[in-house]
Amino acid sequence: MSAHAATADGKQLNYLNCEKGLWSWIMSIDHKRIGLMYLASILSFFVVGGVFALLVRAELFSHGKTLYGPDDYNVFFTLHGVIMIFLFIVPGIPATLGNFLLPLMIGAKDVIFPRLNRFTYWLYLFGAAIAFCAIFMRLDTGWTFYAPYSIQNRWAVVTATAAAFFLGFASILTGLNFLVTIHNMRAPGMTWGRLPLFVWTLYASAILQIVATPVIGITLLLLLLENTMGIGIFNPAAGGDPVLFEHLFWFYSHPVVYIMILPAMGVVSEIIPVFSKKPIFGYKALVYASVGIAAVSFLVWGHHMFVAGMSNLSRYIFSFLTFFVAVPTAVKVFNWVSTMYKGSISWDTPMLYAMAFVFLFLIAGTTGVHLATLGTDAHYHDTYFVVAHFHYTIQGGAVIGLFAGLHFWFPKMFGRMYNEKVAKFAWLFLFIGFNGTFIPQFILGMEGMPRRYYDYPIEFEPLHRISSIFAFINAAGYAMVLGNLFYAVFKGKKCEENPFHSLSLEWTTASPPIHDNFVQIPRVTTWTYGYGAEHAAEGEAVH
Amino acid sequence: MFTFMPEQASEWAPYVDWLNDYITNISVFCILGITAVMLYFAIRYRRRGPDDVTPYITHSASLETAWTVVPTVICFFVFYYGFESYHEMRNPPANAMEVNVTGVKWRWDFEYSNGKRTTNELVVPIGRAVKLIMRSQDTTHSFFIPAMRVKEDVLSTVYSYLWFTPTKLGEYHIFCAEYCGLQHSGMLGKLRVVSEGEFGDYLYDRQDPEAVELPPAELGKLKFAEKGCTACHSIDGSKGLGPSLKGVFGGDHVMSDGSVVKADENYIRESIVYSQKKIVKGFEGIVMPAFEGQLSEAEVNGLIAYLKTL
Structure with missing residues (x-):
């Protein structure tokens, strides 16, 4: 193991205490500190977005007016979407866990462009600040900004799209930084075939960030020109085409779903082998599936527009292509479950999250088939079925993946351990609350309840009530998770350097890591997943 | 099973619901099956201690091929059923x-x-x-x-x-x-x-x-005369300054750029409101006035309805 540097009073020096003071954080170019600052930011926005979700659910508790009017409702559901998508889950796992872990996992001192990394974080915060201005301008277009409706609330839309534009640039630059880092900064012996699967998924989503995000940048810029200079692009009154906006918007916003979900799949692919003490099953298939999903994700945006006035032929083709997303996703699930076969399965919190992820993602994936199928989509499109499907994918997938990763790498980040009992209890709360919120919404969607409705016919009330009650249980679960982790950052029990006995490179250095990550750049001689009898000895020799 | 669809009140509602059940049943089977296997593994192979010995299994070509091919085949079937039903939905009968x-x-x-x-x-x-x-x-x-x-x-x-x-x-x-x-x-x-x-x-x-107001086709006929359309467009097939409108609706027409356009509602509307957008082959250089802003929604709809009767 590495020798640790120490201060005069005998304390070990690490990235957290090597420099002190607010300024040392603001000016930091250390990927670990930047990762933590991202984490603090996105979790704060997650809480704000969650409060808006609860406001929406509270209003929907009863038929008719419960708390406030439709004007406020439209603002609240818009802000829930905008904050959760653009400020929380798009930066999501890559900006937080990715920033912290990528260099550690490939045996590097930092990302390749540390100053760009710092710039990216502050650009992100700048974009977030602009987005918060839009909150006070009563933005009510939905997070999709569909024209021509979005042309009416002009200045709020200009502000929000400007924010999304800057946030998009932060996303592009993070992707670029990661991509070049993975290509150039791998330690000797860390070949492509030995790369941890989490790094592979960061790689796939980096490609999406770089290729897809400029399209939304261009689109929002066009919307900006239309709103400020009256050029007719999407506005039919000025000769524009609103369906064009939908095409451009979804050309980005479909791949972006995979920017959110792929890294979560990567996290799960790291957790299951460690907690099963088994090599990941089908490493190559998982790599191909990640890259395959990324590639296909560019060809399926039209399924958001099956009833939006596209030609019939386009509808048939987009439906056909969409089914090709289902196959690699299914392959991943089979590989994860097979990894557990004959393992030594620990029921620690990260594994509970990983298993919850597999279950929730199965529901997300199979309900996606209902929506990819033309005959059934005509009924389900723009109903609560879509809302539930989307939340299973993003909350059940990406958010659960983020929290799985946080519980797994927490000791790595802080050298401390959270309260395991509270963590398990909170997990249960979350799991029950989440399913209780969204299973009724699947049923509402089947019955024909359209989305983005302030009010609804009385027969939908019982299911809305159940959904609202469980939404608060879900929120209580998140409050417990965040409280438990926040407390443990400062007061958690000091723990051993590698409490889960992972063989991955990031655990071979101190926890928390020293400023330069490794005392010496490691030399890699085997792959990351050498668990199991015959190869256990070989696995130990990773560094 | 697991269906909460509303009343079936149209001819294809039973078919949509059958397809929905088909997908839902496969889904529920997969969700429950895979979850059961996962839970079985989690319990059966629960960690006894830090020294548990586990086998070194990395992949299986046959197993992995099987679980790639089977979902692909199922997907093709589901796509096909969805396409088949939808194709009908998008093609209304002529006598509707x-x-x-x-x-x-x-x-x-x-x-x-x-x-x-x-x-x-x-x-x-x-x-x-x-x-x-x-x-x-x-x-x-x-x-x-x-x-x-x-x-x-x-x-x-x-x-x-x-x-x-x-x-x-x-x-x-x-x-x-x-x-x-x-x-x-x-x-x-x-x-x-x-x-x-x-x-x-x-x-x-x-x-x-x-x-009851004037039926659209009659309103259209009235406007057709009122706006002077008859000056250039015959309704009996004889050639005027502009193309005859006899049987124009629903037919395929060759434009000046060589493209072929089907005369549906959207084309007729465009030809009235923005008359210069597409010119029928043989009528280049003849300028028909554009009626943008001069006809109400009902009048445009009326003209289209009238053309359908010719």
Whole structure:
């Protein structure tokens, strides 16, 4: 193991205490500190977005007016979407866990462009600040900004799209930084075939960030020109085409779903082998599936527009292509479950999250088939079925993946351990609350309840009530998770350097890591997943 | 199993529901099956201690091929069934009864072929195919009848359509499914499916003859004469300064750039409102006035209806 540097009073020096003071954080170019600052930011926005979700659910508790009017409702559901998508889950796992872990996992001192990394974080915060201005301008277009409706609330839309534009640039630059880092900064012996699967998924989503995000940048810029200079692009009154906006918007916003979900799949692919003490099953298939999903994700945006006035032929083709997303996703699930076969399965919190992820993602994936199928989509499109499907994918997938990763790498980040009992209890709360919120919404969607409705016919009330009650249980679960982790950052029990006995490179250095990550750049001689009898000895020799 | 679909009130609702059940059953089987296996592993192989010995298994070509091929095959079937049903949904029969629908913030206006106009209430006879030709006056809306299993966006730029054959008497919800602002959730209509006889009474409003306005085709005929269209366009097939409009609707026409255009509602509307956008081959250089802003929505619809009769 590495020798640790120490201060005069005998304390070990690490990235957290090597420099002190607010300024040392603001000016930091250390990927670990930047990762933590991202984490603090996105979790704060997650809480704000969650409060808006609860406001929406509270209003929907009863038929008719419960708390406030439709004007406020439209603002609240818009802000829930905008904050959760653009400020929380798009930066999501890559900006937080990715920033912290990528260099550690490939045996590097930092990302390749540390100053760009710092710039990216502050650009992100700048974009977030602009987005918060839009909150006070009563933005009510939905997070999709569909024209021509979005042309009416002009200045709020200009502000929000400007924010999304800057946030998009932060996303592009993070992707670029990661991509070049993975290509150039791998330690000797860390070949492509030995790369941890989490790094592979960061790689796939980096490609999406770089290729897809400029399209939304261009689109929002066009919307900006239309709103400020009256050029007719999407506005039919000025000769524009609103369906064009939908095409451009979804050309980005479909791949972006995979920017959110792929890294979560990567996290799960790291957790299951460690907690099963088994090599990941089908490493190559998982790599191909990640890259395959990324590639296909560019060809399926039209399924958001099956009833939006596209030609019939386009509808048939987009439906056909969409089914090709289902196959690699299914392959991943089979590989994860097979990894557990004959393992030594620990029921620690990260594994509970990983298993919850597999279950929730199965529901997300199979309900996606209902929506990819033309005959059934005509009924389900723009109903609560879509809302539930989307939340299973993003909350059940990406958010659960983020929290799985946080519980797994927490000791790595802080050298401390959270309260395991509270963590398990909170997990249960979350799991029950989440399913209780969204299973009724699947049923509402089947019955024909359209989305983005302030009010609804009385027969939908019982299911809305159940959904609202469980939404608060879900929120209580998140409050417990965040409280438990926040407390443990400062007061958690000091723990051993590698409490889960992972063989991955990031655990071979101190926890928390020293400023330069490794005392010496490691030399890699085997792959990351050498668990199991015959190869256990070989696995130990990773560094 | 696991179905909460609303009443089946159209000819293909049973088919959509069958397909939905088919997908749902496969899904539930996969979700429960895979989860059961996962839980079985988690319990059966639960960690006994730090020294548990585990085997070194990395992959299995046959197993992995199997679970790639089987989902692919299932997907092809599901796609095909979805495509097959939808193809029918997108191709209305020629004899369908046409009703014009206009989406306006926040109401639905309907116009029947005899000129009867209603708001938020669509009445159709049981057993007859109904085709809705839809357009928005402001932002994008979406016309959704859950009981009929149909939905299509209503745009302000082009006509969109949907069709269904009601099979059950009753009253059903019409929703707007595309977010359109303040009263989006209040943009509710009612679909009433009635018997042929009752529909006749309703259509001709035997109680209140004043409510019936000029039928669209007759309004169109009137406007056709009034706006001087007859000066250049014959209706008997003889050549004038402009192309004859006899049988123009529904046919394929060659444009000056060599492209072939099918004369549907959208093309006719464009040719009236923005007359210079597409020029029929052989009529280059002849400038027809554009009627942008000079005809009401009902008058344009009327002209289209009139052309359909020629």
